[in-house]
Structures are given as structure tokens and as C-alpha cells.
Amino acid sequence: MQIGMVGLGRMGGNMAERLRRGGHEVVGYDRDPAISDVTSLKDLVERLQAPRAIWVMVPAGKPTQATVDELGQLLSEGDTVVDGGNSHYVDDQKHAAELAQKGIRFVDCGVSGGVWGLENGYALMCGGDRDDVERLMPIFQTLKPEGEDGFVHAGDVGAGHFAKMVHNGIEYGMMQAFAEGWELLEASDVVKDVRGSFKSWRTGTVIRSWLLDLMVRAMDDDEHLDQLRGYAQDSGEGRWTVQAAVDHAVPLPVITAALYARFASRQDDSPAMKVVAALRNQFGGHAITSTEGSTGKGADSPGADVTPPRESDR
Template sequence: MQEHHYFVCGYTVSEASRLRAAAEEIEVYESIDLMLDRLEKQKIIWLTLPAGEVTENIVQELMNQLSSDDIIIEAGNSYYKDSVRRAKAAKEKGIHYIDCGTSGGQSGARTGPCLLVGGDQVVCQELEPFFKSIAYENGNLYCGNSGSGHYVKTVHNAIEYGMMEAIGEGFHLLEASDYPFDLAAIANVFNNGSVIRSWLIQLAHDALVEDSNLEQIRGIVGSTPDAKWAVQEAMDKGISVPIIANSLFIRNDSQMEDIFSIKVVAALRNGFGGHGVVKK
């Protein structure tokens, strides 16, 4: 945002994060009060926090301090029904609550993320130049009313679960074969002209170059609520989503078993999102 000539200041409880921000000449404060005092009207708050209680608490604190026509852009992975509820509560105070599903991982934060925006159409149209300027080229979309941005992001993450599981299973089959395959070389050739070329395949290649048989990590992968929400939504609508559901269940199984396909999934998550891996 700062690189696109927007004034940015922030709040975090992490002293290390404040020091890193200061090195980039970004003002970051240790309290929400100080941050809000630094902002002029109209205040626009970009909120990126883990879904659940921490987001709920910060949103409530912001809504108690912001004024009419201020804007909260909630860019985490919240449950879409929570976003609908928060938008309704914010509207009662004259505050605009925009849900913004954000994808692209750590690199996207620097080179341009994919933004999936939901909320009041007039407000989102006013924010469109901002979203377009910080997003990847053609990487922002107004999805609809409140909750729609986080709904689309939930489905995005559920698809991601299935794709990573398929890549993991494929490389598990290659690793278990009777041929002495160079898995990194296969990942590389897959990413040059093949139907399955993708960033995830590139991340698989990078991980296998660093550790050819992923011997340094354990096949343990955590799960976030996104796939669970997607499976529940599918059940509510009577839609079959076996690949998404099984990819979630396999992650649960990974807490007990150490298998190669899950090592690949763990390496992919670490590659795009910086999610931790369990080292041997």
C-alpha cells in the first residue's frame, strides 16, 4: 500500500513487527487508540487477523471507536456468516464493513494479491481504485453483498485443499515407484507446458530441490476452518464435495500418520503461506 503512495500506519502487539515496519518507514503503534489518532477522517482500517475470537474482539473494539462513514476492510479468512453479522452491526453505527477474501500468500503481499470483495456496492465502487491498485493485474473482483467475498474465499481455500492433496498423492506414487525418479526434475517438467503447470507445482519443485525426498519434515499438516465451512455449506445445500471433504479428513489423519503425500502438502503450505512444518 505504501509503495502505491497511500499513507499507512498500523497497530500490532508484536514489538518485532513494529521494528520491522519502522525499518520500512511505516508507522506502527502499540495500541489501537494511538493508531486511530494518527488517521484523519475518513478512516479506512485494513484488518488482517486469524479468523475467530481475535478478529471478533478487534472488530468490536474498532466499532466502538470509529465514526460514521469510517470503513473496516476485513481481509482475513472469516466465516462468511460472521461477516454478514458484523456488517449489519456496523451499519447500525453508520460504519461500513467490507469483507475482502485475500489470496496470494506471502509473495502476494509484496507483488499483488487476489482480492475478493463483498459489501455495500456503492462503498465498494468508491474503494475500487484502491483495490485495483494494490491487487495483482485483473486480480480483484466485487463479488456481491456482505459476506460474498469471504464466501468465495472459503470456496477458493477448499479447492486449494483438493489441489494440494492431489499433488501430494501424485508425488507419493512417484516416490513409491520402482523407478529411481528425480522428483524435483519431474515437478520442473510438469511446469513447462503440461496441463497441470501451476504455482503449486512450482512450490513442489522448490521444496524437492531443497530436500529431494522431504526427509527433513514430517507428514503432519494442520487444517484451518475453511474446508470445514465449505463441507458444511455443501451439506446444507445437498451438494456432493467428496474431494474437498476427503482432503480435510486426510489432514486430520496426518496427525497420526507420517506419509509422503502429506509431506508434500506440508511443503506446499509452507511455500505459499509460510505455514510451519514439523521437522524431524
């Protein structure tokens, strides 16, 4: 099958290569002329035979919107745009409605697989009209891992990215659980082989998983993770998952806590804990630590000009 690929970065480039290995004709466009097959989106469209299929693999938000807008001006009735990036599902519905006015079809596809997808395949979660998805099945079958699983037509437009969003939210929670378990093991006086403990869990336990395999791999390279700083960004999908939970009144305590833990990791000092320290000092006379690192007097220390709190206020 012939397909255009817009965005040839780490994911898009490897996906294009996997498709070529599977016998498909891929015409790729990227802003970097060194890796692009054509010089513009217009050239890309002209290289493809109608009805065209173009897979968009660019960052979510404005880059995706700009690409969809331009393709909407270049494509013809019956052509199909696939958004395989990490777009918000509500944006999919907007893009589908805009393109539908010109008779252009739209499919959203959440993609998971990262840098390992070229060899192992990509898990695909699609949303859109059944006929549009069926037309693209040769592409999906080549990109997905071998075997029965790894692909789902999750529902209407937006369903693919909604499923991928929840997948990433679950991933946040799982990673946070591994992280907290690792920290507790490292803090223990009795456990001498933390890496070995994690490695032993890879077989026969209920928490064996690819994430656990990757955790062991990371410790193989840096046993105590001494070379890393505890600073973690978030891709945005964790935030969307929590917001969707609010919109649907669904409690997500684990995923929400994992997202907030990432926020905390990016603070050199916690503004909120300054308030907690100040209040503990005020009502309980507890010692405080200054910005210079010295420990100050509590509110009930000698010389403190404050009425000692009652026991019921502590």
C-alpha cells in the first residue's frame, strides 16, 4: 500500500522504515531536508495516488493543527488523514469535523512502542469510521506486533487517542509504584542487593512486565541510579487523563498522585512546604530551617514573642 508520512523523527522515521520493510511504498516529509523524500507537503500530496492516505506524526497541539490545516487545503475528497501523534482526543473531533466539510476522511491512532517499535512493533489504538479503518488495515497490520493483540479499533473519532491517554496515565502509576518500591529498598538496612531483588521479580511474580525489564536494564547501566537527577517531565497525557477523570467524575487517586509526584520532582524547594513549616512553627513551636540551612528557634523557644498554643491547637 502507498502512504505518506509527515514527521520522520524517532517514532515517525522508525515507523516509515518498518512499513518499507513490510513492502509498503512510503513517501516521507520532514522539515529536515536531509531525511525528507520531498520538499513540501504539496510535493508529498502530488507524489501520492488518489485516494491518498497520509499519516501525521508531529508534536501535538499547534504543529498538528498547522499540518492538518495545510493538508485540508491540499487533499481531495476521499483522501484520509491519520493523526498518529499524541493529540488530545477533543482535537481529533475538531479536526475530523473540519476535514469532513471537504470530504476528507480522518482517523486518530494512539501509538505505543517507543524506540523499540521498529523491531518489536507498535501497539495501535484507532478511532474513526469502520470503513476508513478497514481501508488502512494493511498499514496497521504491518506496524503492529506479531500475534493476535496489539491493535484495537476502539470506537469513533477520538477513541484511539482517549485509549492511548488512559494507557499513559496507567503507565504513570506503574512507574511511580516501581520508583517508590525502589527508594524503600535502597533505604533499607537489611536489603543488600536491590538490583537483584528487582531482577528476581521478572519471573513468576504478578508484577513481571516490560517496565520491570526496563527498570532492571536501567540498573544494569547504573546500579544505584547515581548518574541521574530525580527530575521527571510529563508529556501532557497524564494531565489530560486526570482532567478527563474530573469531567467524568471518575476517581483516579493513583494516577493523579503519580502526576503530582512529577510536578514535585521539578521543584528545588517546595513553596507549599514553606507554608507548612511556618504554620508548624506558629502553632506548635516546631523548629524551622532557614534558607541558609540553619535551624531557627521554635515559637515556644525562650525569647519567642508569641502566646504558647493550647494542646487542642496542636
